[in-house]
Amino acid sequence: MATQKLYAGVKLRELRGRIRLTQKDFAQKLGISLPYLNQMENNHRPISAGVVLALAQEFGQDVTELTSGDSERIVTDMREALADPVFTAPPPLADLRLAASNAPGLARAFLDLHRAYRQTHERLASLDEALGRDESPLAPSPWDEVRDFFHYCDNYIDAIDRAAEHFATAQGPDMPVENIALATLKRLRIHLTLSNNDEMRSFDAETKNLRLSGRVSATTRRFQLLHQIALLTQNDLLEATLDLAQFHSPQARGIAKIGLANYFAGAALMPYTAFLQAADRERHDLERLSDLFGSSIEQIAHRLSTLQRPGAKGVPFFFVRVDQAGTVTKRHSATRFQFARFGGACPLWNVHQAFEMPGRFLRQLAETPDGVRYVCLSRDVSKSGGAFGAPVRRYAIGLGCEIGHAEKLVYADGLDLRGRFEPIGISCRICERPDCHQRSVPPLEKRLLVDPNRRGVVPYGIGTTDSAP
Known part of the structure; x- marks a missing residue:
């Protein structure tokens, strides 16, 4: 070496x-x-x-x-x-x-400058959301720009949702959507093969050959098939939607197109009207809905966060996915619940505990600093590599709605809705709770009270006035 x-x-x-x-x-x-x-x-x-x-x-x-x-x-x-x-x-x-x-x-000066930039960016982001502004003085990354696009659409894209529903139901409610997709490939003279490698999907436009991985689960393979169907049959609709969004960079537009094709795939697997009716009937039982629509628990939870069609809205949910480091990898909210743009989710939120209890649904009654109360649900989701020795991707998903919708959730049964609610936040830097035992950093907007002769849960106190002079 x-x-x-x-x-x-x-x-x-x-x-x-x-x-x-x-x-x-x-x-x-x-x-x-x-x-x-x-x-x-x-x-x-x-x-x-x-x-x-x-x-x-x-x-x-x-x-x-x-x-x-x-x-x-x-x-x-x-x-x-x-x-x-x-x-x-x-x-x-x-x-x-x-x-x-x-x-x-010079290196330390660079680190200080970057730290100040991130703090300023987070402060502006929180103010933007609080004031309802459409743009920030600091341009977001392409990834963040796309996430904000879906966020400000309430994670519902009407034209694409209706196109997916029409695709899945035009031949009757009893025709499996996978059969419709395979018939579409045949009509387009596209040959489908299963591969034995890690690449989930690969399409060659010249040879008209679509390859899907045989290692992934059937639900993932079905989803990837419908993703490619969206790119092949709905390209004009996707491009028109992207034109309206007016992204700042071609990278953001490209990421958004993938997101819109994913949206079509999810909406085709779980057509809006049928899925909304089943969700109400089953009281949003994720396992029952997974069986009924042949989709994964994560796909079901994600779809529940999109049911915001005008005139036919479902329960407004927030949905989040985090990795084992606590980093938010997916976030959508049709509720007042917001997620931090930088850093991980609040450590008091039960989504982090899901890794410790695999295969179980964890329930939590939580209250955010604005006084809004939620019923929260979390569960770990593992994504197998499909072969011995292949890495397993582990995530945890969180799903929740405001307490006023609790009776519509099977997961609220048996909970004391008048009992204690866990005080959770969004990000330590913008959370003003003075007595949180899990606080990692001080809040940006409050004055610190430092007394060497006193020590509480954290080594400083939080004043009631702003930090600015």
Whole structure:
């Protein structure tokens, strides 16, 4: 295994400054040339083993100090910061190591600047949502722009939803939608094959060959089939919808087109009218609906969050999916419940506990800082790789509605709706609860009360006035 080269120019300059030697005298004592020392001090060359030995013998230098300090920590922090979508082309790792070791002050200044940017971005985002503004002074990433598009549509796209319903029901309610999709492929002279690889779907327009993975579950394969049907038969409708959305970049438009095709697939698997009636009849029992429509629990929960057709609305739900790190990977809300744009979901929310109890539905009565109360449901969802040794993707989904709709949910049965509601928030940075035992960072908008002689759950108090002077 190759040994990592040692760049420690800052440490060399610091040592030379402490012993008050010029570069020429320092180079002589180390037995190297002046240009070679200059290159090492400026991190143009790594420190050689001979120089490390000379430092130890001539100056009693602890060589471990050359690799200690904040250098690697700064590199790690910069890598995380540069993962922000605002940076389109992060520099290579070697450059980050050079910056951390040769210019740590500049690296720390960059980290401070990025931290201030994220805090400002989150503050503006929260204000935008509170004030109902349509745009932010800071342009969102393509991914965030698309998520906001679906969010502000209440996660319901009427024209595509109706087109999917017509596609699934035009030949009668008893015709399975998968049979309709296969007949459509035959009409378009597209050949379907099953592959034995990890790629879920691949379509070659020239050869008219559609390949679906045989490793994924039947529900996923059916969904991917209908996704491709949407691209093949509904392209004009998808493009017209994208034109109306007026995305800021071709990347956002491309991501949105995938989202719209996914929307069509879900709406075709679960046609609006039939699904709404079944949801009411089954009192939104996800397992019963999964059996009735041949869809996964996650697909059912996601579809429930889209039932917002004018004149025929269902229960307004929020839907979220998080990974094991707590990162929100999907979020939709037809309720007043909002999700943080940056960071993970509130740790007091039961969606995080779902990983600890796989296969079980967890129920929670929760209250957000605005006083709105919700019935929350969560469950883990695992996505198998389809073969031994293949990685399993693990997520948890959360679904909920305001307490006024509790009687329509089978999951509310037996809960004390007048009992205690868990105080959950959106993001610590914009949550003003002063006594939360899970708070990770102070709120942005409130003044901190710091007293070294007092310690509560967190090492500071939260004032009642704004932080601004």
